[in-house]
Amino acid sequence: MFVGLRDIRSARGRFILITVTVAMTALLVSFLSGLTGGLAHRNTAVLDRFTGQAVIAGDSIDRSVIPAPEVDRILGTDPTRAGDDAPTALHLGRGSFGDTGVITAAVTGGTAGEVGGRQAPRPAPGHVVVPDGTARVGDTVIVAGREATVSGTTPDDWYSHQQVVWVNWADTDGTATVVSGLDADATVRDASAAADGITASPAGPALTATTTADLPDTMASYSAEHTTLLLVNVMLMVIAALVTGAFFTVWTIQRLPDIATLKALGASTWSLMRDALGQALIVLVVGVGVGLALTLTAAAFIGDGVPFVATAGTTVLPALALTVLGVLGVTGALGYVGRTSPLAAMGGQR
Structure with a gap:
């Protein structure tokens, strides 16, 4: 991690910018996830009091009588x-x-x-x-x-x-x-x-057997609302992965001469890949952590006016998913590290 930490210190502005970008995306993802949970709660909370096998009339609880x-x-x-x-x-x-x-x-x-x-x-x-x-x-x-x-x-x-x-x-x-x-x-x-x-x-009437856990899925409003918000959340995560991957790809391409020199001096490809991956993890962990902290802080002061639910499922899990997707986005940049030849440090001459 020596080279990775040195790069972060020497290009402080760039890394602060990408970390802030990741933090803002994490804020959006975690806040939207909490909002999704809050809206779902206000749509179906009364059903949480019930358990086991159930029957409704027809195929939707909306019209069940x-x-x-x-x-x-x-x-x-x-x-x-x-x-x-x-x-x-x-x-x-x-x-x-x-x-x-x-x-x-x-x-x-x-x-x-x-x-x-x-x-x-x-x-x-x-x-x-x-x-x-x-x-x-x-x-x-x-x-x-x-x-x-x-x-x-x-x-x-x-x-x-x-x-x-x-x-x-x-x-x-x-x-x-x-x-x-x-x-x-x-x-x-x-x-x-x-x-x-x-x-x-x-x-x-024709009765439909189901379980209480599946009852919300028979509500048209719940299905449409929940699916839409989850789709937006997934799209934000994918965008975050693409942005992070693009940043580190450009950053790696700019560092190819340095990488070639390090290989010529004896650094292994695996150690350089590990260094680049550690660099990305620092950005992702710090950025996602800051975004999650901002979400939890906002949740503490948001009051009852906004349907927001802060649980491990609406905060920690999206944060972990965002980090994993970010790492996957960075893996594209690692290919440049593996393909760089130490001969490039000598102008390609033997």
Whole structure:
């Protein structure tokens, strides 16, 4: 690394410029990744409370309406499962809370379809559980045109970019959007449907078996939004790799006489390649580290106005991917190091 460090010191301006470029790209990638996670959370957070096998009506949760009789049939399909071990039916509807549009949600059945630490609120009839900061316990509010008493608050439930207000199942029309916590073969009605695991009764709607983890993919808005943002993120990473690779390619070409001289003095091709790769790693690690630090600093002060999620998956993983892609971009420059002949240092004369 002696030559690489010497080059960085002697061409300080160039390396500062490329490091700043990498840092800005890392800032864009990590911030966009956190924003992607935040938007996904506000689109599907309420579904994170549920787990296991599930069924919806049709092929999209957006249009899924399972009639009340069908809900009762599904919940009662497996007589060996009762109480808390029974499946959970989730109703999602649209309503208003004051002047704000919200999603009204309610659950019935057991808790087998719910994540233990995030079980859905179940207020009493005529009561609601509202988002934090919107009302106090004991307040009387109007939800979906009905007067209700606030019995609790919940911090972070979202669906389709709207906050969720939990109501009692008796205060809904009895239909369900999804039923979770099912056994894979609990409602099989004939052998031809065994592959799907779940079927509707002849009089009911066509049901689609899925898992709660795959439910977001059945939302048109989620799929389009998530795919678009991921594509932009990937393009930024590729651009960063190309920019870094182009810089080190030009830098290596300018250093070919020095490389030839070092080879003539006995330096091995591998040691020179290792030196160039170490030089690139310094630029990438420093640049990506600075960009990531700026993102985390911004996240600490961003507040709730912007849907941003700072986790290892939205910060560290994109940073590692950016570093790896940057190294791959630099490998093109290493070819010049390997092809340079020590004879070039002597003008090509033997």
